[in-house]
Amino acid sequence: MDEATISKDAEDMARDFDERQKRIDDAIALRRPDRVPIIYYTMFWHASYAGITFKEAMYNYAKVSEVTKKIVLELKPDAVAAPHRATLLGPTMELMGYQQLRWPGHGVGENYSYQYIDREYMKPEEYDDYIEDPGWFYLTRYLPRVAEAFAPMAGLPQPASMQHTRLVYLTRFFTDEVAAGFAQLAKAGREAQVAFDSASEFQVEMAGLGFPMGQMATGPAPYDYFADNMRGSKGIMLDLFRRKDKLLAAMDRATPIILKGLLEMAGQNPCKIVFLPMHWGLDGFMSPDQFKTFFWPHLRKVIVGLIEAGLVPLVLWEGDCTSRLETIADIPAGKAIYWFERTDLFRAKAVLGDVVCLRGNVPASMLNTGTPQDVREYCKKLIEGVGRDGGFILDGGIGIPDEARLENVRAMFQSVRDFSA
Amino acid sequence: MLEELVRTIADMEEELALQVVREFVSGGGDPQQVLDACREAMDLVGKRFEDGEYFLPELMLAGDLLEQISAIVKPLLVGGPQASANTAGTVLIGTVHGDLHDIGKNIVVFMLEVNGYNVIDLGIDVPVEDFVDKVRELKPPVLALSGFLTLAFDSMKETIDALSDAGLRDSLKIMIGGGQVDEAVRSYTNADAFGLNAMDAVSLCRQWLAA
Structure with a gap:
C-alpha cells in the first residue's frame, strides 16, 4: 500500500468514526439518526465466538483484544463496550486474594462466567462507622474482608485522631504485616495497570478503525452500593425496616463519593458514556414507595451530577421496571440512555419517549435458543415501533449473552441495516 | 393476645411481635399456639404478597422474624413441635x-x-x-x-x-x-x-x- 492509500484509509476510518458517533449522539439527544444505532456489549460471548475458555477470557489480555477486534470488524457496531475492564480480572484478583467473586479456576468451571457471592461484608451495627468516616471504614473494615492483601489493614487506628506526639507513635501500627500487605497490593497494582493499559490501547485501536467506545466508567446506584457489596441482599432488605434512617444517612454520605469517583474515572476519556447497572430496585424487589424513598432519590443525584459534568449516564434497568417508569422520567431530557432488560419497550417509549434514549431488548432466550428469523422479526418490531423517530439503540436485554448463537447475533446486527437505513 | 401476634407479624411490627411472644410464653402460654399463630400470620403475608401489597423485603423480614420466634418457643415445646402441617404435597x-x-x-x-x-x-x-x-x-x-x-x-x-x-x-x-x-x-x-x-x-x- 502506498502512502496515499494509507492516508485515504485513515480518512475513511475517521469519517466512519464520526458517522457512528453522530448516530449515537443523535439517538441520545432524541434526534432522528440516519438509522437506528447498535452497540456491542457482552460479558463472555467473545470466548464462545472464538472457541477459547472463559478462563482465558479472564486472563489473556492480548487474546481478548484480538478476538474482540475480529468480532467488531465482522459485526460493525456503532460503538463497542470493550469487555476488558469488566472481565480481564483474573491475574489481579489472584494477586490481591479477592473474595467477592468466584471465577473460572476459582470456584467455577473453566467455561463459566464469574459469579458474585452475595453475603454480608458490613455488619448492621457498622452504619455509624461508615457515616462517620467512609475512607477509614473502607480501609480497616470493608477492604480487609473482601481481599486478603488488605487483611493487615484491619489493625490500623483512625489516623485522623493522631497529632503531635501521638502522631509519632502512629508509626508503630505500620507493622511488617501491613508492609507485606502493601507489597502484595503493589504486585496486584502492577498487574492491574497492564490490564488497564490493554483496555486503553484497545480503545485507541478501535478509534483508529472507526469505532467509538460504548462506555468507559462504571458505577452503582447508592442503594446497590450497600446492597451488592456491603450489606448483602438479605441484610439490606431487613435494614429497610430496622435501620431505615441509618441506611438513608449512609446513602447521603456515599452519593457524592460515588459521583466523585465516577467523574475521576471518566476523566478526560473521549468516551462520555458512564455505565450504571441497577440490581435491587426493580419491580418486586421493593415496593413503589420503597423505590421512591430508598432507591430513586440518591440514584437521581448521581445521574444528574453526571449530566451536569457533561457525561452521559447509561442506566441498565435489569428485570422488569414497568412500575418505575413514571418515577424515573424525572431527569433532564435528551441527556441519558435507559437500557431495559425485560420492561416492555413500547410502554417505556410511551412514558419516556420525550425524556431519554431507550436501549434494548432482544431477549437472551431468543439469542440463545431462537432462530435468526425470530431475531429479525423481533428487531424489526422494535426498530419500526420504538426506533421510528429516534431515541433508540438496539441491543440484547443485557447485551449479547455468553452462549448466544452466532447466526442470531448476526441477524440482530443486520436488522438495523435492513429495517432502518 | 395471639390475635395481636398475628396482626403484628403480618404488619411487619417486629419489636411488638417479639414482645408479645415473650410475654405470652413467660406467662405460661402454650408455645405450640405461638407457632400456629405464626402460620396464620404467614398466610396473611403470603396473601398480601400475592396481592402486590408486599414485596421481597417484607418476605425477608417475615422469614427472619419467624426464625427469631421459633428460637424463643421451640426449646419450650414438650416433645418438639407437632408434625408439620405441610401436607399439600x-x-x-x-x-x-x-x-x-x-x-x-x-x-x-x-x-x-x-x-x-x-x-x-x-x-x-x-x-x-x-x-x-x-x-x-x-x-x-x-x-x-x-x-x-x-x-x-x-x-x-x-x-x-x-x-x-x-x-x-x-x-x-x-x-x-x-x-x-x-x-x-x-x-x-x-x-x-x-x-x-x-x-x-x-x-x-x-x-x-x-x-
Missing part, C-alpha cells in the same frame, strides 16, 4: 449446575412452605445426577429448577433430558424460573411451565397438585 427444588445464585430460589422455597408444601431444597450448583437420584428416591410430584444466569438454560435442559432418559419424566411436573427465563426457555428445556416470581410457583403447584 412435596416439591423438590434446586439451582441448576454452574449457577451459584440462591436468592430467588430461597424466596420460592419460603412461599411454597408458607402455602403448606413440603419443600426439599438441594441448594445451588446442583449436578444433574443429584436431581436424578433425588427424584428417583423421593418421587416428588413437582420439581422446580432455578437459575439466574443465561448458562442455566442449558443446565436446565440437561437436567430435564437426563430425567427423561432415566424414565422419570412422565410422572413429574417441572417448573423453571429465575433471571431471564421465559416461554422460549421453557420450550427449549422442555419444562412444563415457567414462573416470573414466587407466586407463580405457588399457583403452578396449586394447579398441579389439586386433589
